[in-house]
Amino acid sequence: MHELSQCNISYLECGKCEKNASWIAVFANLLLALFKATVGILSGSKAILGDSLYSVKDFFTSLVVLIGIRISGKPPDENHPYGHGKIEFVAIFLISLFLLIGTIFLFVHSVKDVWLAYNNQIEPPKFIAFWAALISVVANYKLSTYLHCVGSKRQSPAMLANAQHNHSDAISSALVAGAILGTRFGFYILDPLAAVIETIDLLRLSVGMINDSLKGMMDSSVSQSITKDLEKTASLVPGVKKITRVLARKVGQGIWVDITIKVDQHQTMDDGYKIGQHVEETLKNRFDFVEGINLSIEPLII
Numbered sequence: 526m527h528e529l530s531q532c533n534i535s536y537l538e539c540g541k542c543e544k545n546a547s548w549i550a551v552f553a554n555l556l557l558a559l560f561k562a563t564v565g566i567l568s569g570s571k572a573i574l575g576d577s578l579y580s581v582k583d584f585f586t587s588l589v590v591l592i593g594i595r596i597s598g599k600p601p602d603e604n605h606p607y608g609h610g611k612i613e614f615v616a617i618f619l620i621s622l623f624l625l626i627g628t629i630f631l632f633v634h635s636v637k638d639v640w641l642a643y644n645n646q647i648e649p650p651k652f653i654a655f656w657a658a659l660i661s662v663v664a665n666y667k668l669s670t671y672l673h674c675v676g677s678k679r680q681s682p683a684m685l686a687n688a689q690h691n692h693s694d695a696i697s698s699a700l701v702a703g704a705i706l707g708t709r710f711g712f713y714i715l716d717p718l719a720a721v722i723e724t725i726d727l728l729r730l731s732v733g734m735i736n737d738s739l740k741g742m743m744d745s746s747v748s749q750s751i752t753k754d755l756e757k758t759a760s761l762v763p764g765v766k767k768i769t770r771v772l773a774r775k776v777g778q779g780i781w782v783d784i785t786i787k788v789d790q791h792q793t794m795d796d797g798y799k800i801g802q803h804v805e806e807t808l809k810n811r812f813d814f815v816e817g818i819n820l821s822i823e824p825l826i827i
Contacts, residue, residue: 546675547591554584564657570650572701575723585620614741621734632724638717649708658702665695764800766825779816790824
Protein backbone atom coordinates (compact mmCIF):
# COMPACT_ATOMS: atom_id res chain seq x y z
CA MET A 526 0.00 0.00 0.00
CA HIS A 527 2.95 2.32 0.67
CA GLU A 528 4.11 1.83 -2.91
CA LEU A 529 0.63 2.58 -4.23
CA SER A 530 0.46 5.81 -2.27
CA GLN A 531 3.82 6.92 -3.67
CA CYS A 532 2.38 6.88 -7.19
CA ASN A 533 -0.66 8.84 -6.06
CA ILE A 534 1.47 11.57 -4.51
CA SER A 535 3.42 12.46 -7.63
CA TYR A 536 3.19 11.44 -11.25
CA LEU A 537 6.98 11.63 -11.53
CA GLU A 538 7.40 9.01 -8.83
CA CYS A 539 5.68 6.41 -11.05
CA GLY A 540 9.13 5.47 -12.28
CA LYS A 541 9.77 3.83 -8.91
CA CYS A 542 6.76 1.58 -9.45
CA GLU A 543 7.34 0.57 -13.07
CA LYS A 544 9.34 -2.56 -12.36
CA ASN A 545 6.76 -4.09 -10.03
CA ALA A 546 3.55 -2.83 -11.64
CA SER A 547 2.73 -6.01 -13.55
CA TRP A 548 3.36 -8.25 -10.55
CA ILE A 549 1.29 -6.00 -8.28
CA ALA A 550 -1.62 -6.21 -10.74
CA VAL A 551 -1.39 -10.02 -10.84
CA PHE A 552 -1.25 -10.57 -7.08
CA ALA A 553 -3.75 -7.84 -6.21
CA ASN A 554 -6.36 -9.28 -8.57
CA LEU A 555 -5.66 -12.82 -7.37
CA LEU A 556 -6.15 -11.81 -3.73
CA LEU A 557 -9.35 -9.94 -4.59
CA ALA A 558 -10.70 -12.95 -6.50
CA LEU A 559 -9.95 -15.38 -3.65
CA PHE A 560 -11.27 -12.96 -1.02
CA LYS A 561 -14.58 -12.33 -2.78
CA ALA A 562 -15.07 -15.98 -3.74
CA THR A 563 -14.54 -17.04 -0.11
CA VAL A 564 -16.90 -14.39 1.24
CA GLY A 565 -19.43 -15.23 -1.47
CA ILE A 566 -19.49 -18.91 -0.46
CA LEU A 567 -19.61 -18.19 3.29
CA SER A 568 -22.24 -15.46 3.02
CA GLY A 569 -24.39 -17.11 0.37
CA SER A 570 -24.19 -14.02 -1.85
CA LYS A 571 -24.40 -14.77 -5.56
CA ALA A 572 -23.61 -11.12 -6.35
CA ILE A 573 -20.22 -11.33 -4.60
CA LEU A 574 -19.48 -14.59 -6.40
CA GLY A 575 -20.24 -12.88 -9.69
CA ASP A 576 -18.02 -9.98 -8.67
CA SER A 577 -15.20 -12.44 -7.92
CA LEU A 578 -15.32 -13.63 -11.53
CA TYR A 579 -14.47 -10.11 -12.67
CA SER A 580 -11.34 -10.28 -10.52
CA VAL A 581 -10.58 -13.77 -11.86
CA LYS A 582 -10.73 -12.29 -15.37
CA ASP A 583 -8.46 -9.42 -14.38
CA PHE A 584 -6.00 -11.78 -12.67
CA PHE A 585 -5.60 -13.94 -15.75
CA THR A 586 -5.50 -10.92 -18.07
CA SER A 587 -2.74 -9.33 -15.97
CA LEU A 588 -0.86 -12.63 -15.93
CA VAL A 589 -1.11 -12.94 -19.72
CA VAL A 590 0.18 -9.37 -20.10
CA LEU A 591 3.09 -10.11 -17.75
CA ILE A 592 4.09 -13.40 -19.38
CA GLY A 593 3.11 -12.29 -22.86
CA ILE A 594 5.42 -9.27 -22.76
CA ARG A 595 8.31 -11.52 -21.78
CA ILE A 596 7.60 -14.25 -24.35
CA SER A 597 6.24 -12.21 -27.25
CA GLY A 598 9.12 -9.80 -26.77
CA LYS A 599 11.62 -12.50 -27.75
CA PRO A 600 13.14 -11.92 -31.18
CA PRO A 601 12.17 -14.20 -34.10
CA ASP A 602 14.20 -17.38 -34.46
CA GLU A 603 14.49 -20.31 -36.85
CA ASN A 604 11.38 -22.06 -35.54
CA HIS A 605 9.38 -18.86 -35.05
CA PRO A 606 10.27 -16.48 -37.93
CA TYR A 607 7.33 -14.19 -37.06
CA GLY A 608 8.15 -14.04 -33.36
CA HIS A 609 6.19 -15.41 -30.39
CA GLY A 610 3.28 -12.96 -30.26
CA LYS A 611 0.52 -15.51 -30.76
CA ILE A 612 1.12 -17.05 -27.33
CA GLU A 613 -0.96 -14.21 -25.89
CA PHE A 614 -3.95 -15.04 -28.09
CA VAL A 615 -3.75 -18.76 -27.25
CA ALA A 616 -3.65 -17.97 -23.53
CA ILE A 617 -6.55 -15.51 -23.74
CA PHE A 618 -8.60 -18.05 -25.73
CA LEU A 619 -8.15 -20.73 -23.04
CA ILE A 620 -8.84 -18.25 -20.22
CA SER A 621 -11.98 -17.03 -21.98
CA LEU A 622 -13.32 -20.59 -22.27
CA PHE A 623 -12.66 -21.17 -18.57
CA LEU A 624 -14.39 -17.89 -17.68
CA LEU A 625 -17.31 -18.69 -19.99
CA ILE A 626 -17.93 -22.07 -18.34
CA GLY A 627 -17.77 -20.60 -14.82
CA THR A 628 -20.08 -17.74 -15.80
CA ILE A 629 -22.70 -20.05 -17.33
CA PHE A 630 -22.68 -22.15 -14.15
CA LEU A 631 -23.22 -19.09 -11.95
CA PHE A 632 -25.84 -17.67 -14.33
CA VAL A 633 -27.99 -20.82 -14.07
CA HIS A 634 -27.84 -20.83 -10.26
CA SER A 635 -28.50 -17.08 -10.04
CA VAL A 636 -31.60 -17.33 -12.24
CA LYS A 637 -32.79 -20.16 -10.01
CA ASP A 638 -32.25 -17.98 -6.91
CA VAL A 639 -34.15 -15.09 -8.51
CA TRP A 640 -37.14 -17.39 -8.86
CA LEU A 641 -36.79 -18.63 -5.27
CA ALA A 642 -36.51 -15.05 -3.98
CA TYR A 643 -39.59 -14.07 -5.95
CA ASN A 644 -41.47 -16.83 -4.13
CA ASN A 645 -39.95 -15.89 -0.73
CA GLN A 646 -38.06 -19.18 -0.53
CA ILE A 647 -34.55 -17.83 -0.10
CA GLU A 648 -32.50 -16.51 2.81
CA PRO A 649 -30.74 -13.13 2.43
CA PRO A 650 -26.92 -13.18 2.25
CA LYS A 651 -24.93 -12.52 5.42
CA PHE A 652 -24.03 -8.85 5.78
CA ILE A 653 -20.29 -9.59 5.61
CA ALA A 654 -20.81 -9.61 1.84
CA PHE A 655 -21.62 -5.89 1.99
CA TRP A 656 -18.30 -5.08 3.67
CA ALA A 657 -16.47 -7.31 1.20
CA ALA A 658 -18.02 -5.37 -1.67
CA LEU A 659 -16.93 -2.04 -0.12
CA ILE A 660 -13.37 -3.35 0.32
CA SER A 661 -13.43 -4.40 -3.32
CA VAL A 662 -14.53 -0.91 -4.38
CA VAL A 663 -11.62 0.74 -2.56
CA ALA A 664 -9.04 -1.87 -3.63
CA ASN A 665 -10.07 -1.77 -7.30
CA TYR A 666 -10.12 2.02 -7.35
CA LYS A 667 -6.63 2.29 -5.84
CA LEU A 668 -5.27 -0.41 -8.16
CA SER A 669 -6.84 1.30 -11.16
CA THR A 670 -5.30 4.66 -10.20
CA TYR A 671 -1.90 3.05 -9.70
CA LEU A 672 -1.92 1.14 -13.01
CA HIS A 673 -3.12 4.22 -14.89
CA CYS A 674 -0.31 6.23 -13.35
CA VAL A 675 2.36 3.71 -14.35
CA GLY A 676 0.73 2.95 -17.70
CA SER A 677 0.74 6.64 -18.62
CA LYS A 678 4.36 6.99 -17.58
CA ARG A 679 5.40 3.96 -19.64
CA GLN A 680 2.90 4.66 -22.44
CA SER A 681 1.76 1.05 -22.11
CA PRO A 682 -1.63 0.30 -23.77
CA ALA A 683 -1.83 -3.09 -22.01
CA MET A 684 -1.36 -1.58 -18.56
CA LEU A 685 -3.81 1.24 -19.29
CA ALA A 686 -6.33 -1.39 -20.37
CA ASN A 687 -5.81 -3.23 -17.07
CA ALA A 688 -6.38 0.04 -15.23
CA GLN A 689 -9.68 0.49 -17.07
CA HIS A 690 -10.73 -3.06 -16.16
CA ASN A 691 -10.14 -2.42 -12.47
CA HIS A 692 -12.00 0.88 -12.68
CA SER A 693 -14.99 -0.96 -14.15
CA ASP A 694 -14.72 -3.55 -11.39
CA ALA A 695 -14.86 -0.82 -8.76
CA ILE A 696 -18.17 0.36 -10.24
CA SER A 697 -19.45 -3.23 -10.36
CA SER A 698 -18.53 -3.78 -6.70
CA ALA A 699 -20.34 -0.56 -5.74
CA LEU A 700 -23.52 -1.84 -7.43
CA VAL A 701 -23.11 -5.18 -5.63
CA ALA A 702 -22.79 -3.36 -2.30
CA GLY A 703 -26.03 -1.51 -3.05
CA ALA A 704 -27.81 -4.75 -3.94
CA ILE A 705 -26.68 -6.47 -0.74
CA LEU A 706 -27.68 -3.44 1.32
CA GLY A 707 -31.11 -3.66 -0.29
CA THR A 708 -31.56 -7.21 1.01
CA ARG A 709 -31.40 -5.79 4.56
CA PHE A 710 -34.67 -3.99 3.79
CA GLY A 711 -36.43 -7.10 2.57
CA PHE A 712 -35.57 -6.91 -1.14
CA TYR A 713 -34.02 -10.38 -1.19
CA ILE A 714 -34.28 -10.60 -4.97
CA LEU A 715 -31.65 -7.87 -5.44
CA ASP A 716 -28.65 -10.11 -4.63
CA PRO A 717 -29.33 -12.89 -7.18
CA LEU A 718 -30.65 -10.31 -9.66
CA ALA A 719 -27.35 -8.42 -9.46
CA ALA A 720 -25.56 -11.73 -10.08
CA VAL A 721 -27.69 -12.35 -13.18
CA ILE A 722 -26.80 -8.91 -14.55
CA GLU A 723 -23.12 -9.51 -13.79
CA THR A 724 -23.09 -12.91 -15.48
CA ILE A 725 -24.77 -11.52 -18.60
CA ASP A 726 -22.06 -8.87 -18.80
CA LEU A 727 -19.36 -11.50 -18.19
CA LEU A 728 -20.82 -13.67 -20.95
CA ARG A 729 -20.56 -10.67 -23.28
CA LEU A 730 -16.95 -10.06 -22.23
CA SER A 731 -16.02 -13.74 -22.56
CA VAL A 732 -17.45 -14.03 -26.06
CA GLY A 733 -15.67 -10.81 -27.03
CA MET A 734 -12.36 -12.11 -25.70
CA ILE A 735 -12.81 -15.41 -27.55
CA ASN A 736 -13.59 -13.54 -30.76
CA ASP A 737 -10.54 -11.27 -30.40
CA SER A 738 -8.22 -14.18 -29.62
CA LEU A 739 -9.48 -16.17 -32.63
CA LYS A 740 -8.86 -13.17 -34.87
CA GLY A 741 -5.33 -12.91 -33.50
CA MET A 742 -4.60 -16.63 -33.99
CA MET A 743 -5.94 -16.48 -37.54
CA ASP A 744 -3.80 -13.49 -38.54
CA SER A 745 -6.68 -11.06 -38.92
CA SER A 746 -5.90 -7.84 -40.76
CA VAL A 747 -5.72 -4.51 -38.98
CA SER A 748 -8.15 -1.67 -39.62
CA GLN A 749 -8.05 0.18 -42.94
CA SER A 750 -7.21 3.43 -41.17
CA ILE A 751 -3.96 1.95 -39.86
CA THR A 752 -3.11 0.51 -43.29
CA LYS A 753 -3.70 3.90 -44.88
CA ASP A 754 -1.52 5.61 -42.26
CA LEU A 755 1.27 3.09 -42.97
CA GLU A 756 1.00 3.72 -46.71
CA LYS A 757 0.92 7.50 -46.31
CA THR A 758 3.97 7.49 -44.01
CA ALA A 759 5.98 5.23 -46.33
CA SER A 760 5.11 7.36 -49.38
CA LEU A 761 6.71 10.42 -47.74
CA VAL A 762 10.14 8.76 -47.62
CA PRO A 763 12.46 10.38 -50.21
CA GLY A 764 13.01 8.10 -53.21
CA VAL A 765 9.68 6.27 -52.91
CA LYS A 766 7.83 6.84 -56.17
CA LYS A 767 4.84 4.59 -55.61
CA ILE A 768 3.43 2.03 -53.21
CA THR A 769 1.62 -0.88 -54.82
CA ARG A 770 0.81 -3.06 -51.81
CA VAL A 771 0.37 -2.66 -48.07
CA LEU A 772 -0.87 -5.57 -45.96
CA ALA A 773 -0.77 -5.69 -42.17
CA ARG A 774 -1.76 -8.43 -39.71
CA LYS A 775 -1.83 -8.78 -35.97
CA VAL A 776 0.85 -10.82 -34.22
CA GLY A 777 0.53 -10.54 -30.45
CA GLN A 778 0.42 -6.93 -29.29
CA GLY A 779 2.07 -5.76 -32.49
CA ILE A 780 1.60 -6.08 -36.25
CA TRP A 781 3.63 -7.37 -39.20
CA VAL A 782 3.60 -5.35 -42.40
CA ASP A 783 4.03 -6.55 -45.99
CA ILE A 784 4.76 -3.61 -48.26
CA THR A 785 5.91 -3.19 -51.85
CA ILE A 786 7.48 0.08 -52.92
CA LYS A 787 8.57 1.28 -56.34
CA VAL A 788 11.67 3.40 -56.89
CA ASP A 789 13.10 5.14 -59.96
CA GLN A 790 14.18 2.53 -62.49
CA HIS A 791 17.50 4.30 -62.90
CA GLN A 792 18.40 3.88 -59.22
CA THR A 793 21.18 1.42 -58.45
CA MET A 794 20.48 -1.67 -56.38
CA ASP A 795 22.41 -0.14 -53.51
CA ASP A 796 20.34 3.07 -53.68
CA GLY A 797 17.12 1.04 -53.73
CA TYR A 798 18.28 -0.90 -50.67
CA LYS A 799 19.00 2.33 -48.77
CA ILE A 800 15.55 3.71 -49.63
CA GLY A 801 13.95 0.49 -48.43
CA GLN A 802 15.96 0.64 -45.21
CA HIS A 803 14.80 4.22 -44.70
CA VAL A 804 11.16 3.11 -45.18
CA GLU A 805 11.53 0.37 -42.55
CA GLU A 806 13.15 2.73 -40.02
CA THR A 807 10.50 5.39 -40.63
CA LEU A 808 7.59 2.98 -40.12
CA LYS A 809 9.07 1.48 -36.95
CA ASN A 810 9.83 4.91 -35.49
CA ARG A 811 6.41 6.30 -36.38
CA PHE A 812 4.39 3.25 -35.30
CA ASP A 813 5.76 1.60 -32.16
CA PHE A 814 3.39 -1.38 -32.60
CA VAL A 815 5.09 -2.43 -35.88
CA GLU A 816 7.13 -5.50 -34.95
CA GLY A 817 8.29 -6.67 -38.36
CA ILE A 818 8.32 -5.57 -42.00
CA ASN A 819 8.55 -7.64 -45.16
CA LEU A 820 9.65 -5.11 -47.79
CA SER A 821 9.81 -5.62 -51.54
CA ILE A 822 11.48 -3.08 -53.83
CA GLU A 823 10.60 -2.85 -57.51
CA PRO A 824 11.60 -0.41 -60.27
CA LEU A 825 8.98 2.03 -61.49
CA ILE A 826 8.90 1.64 -65.26
CA ILE A 827 7.29 4.55 -67.02
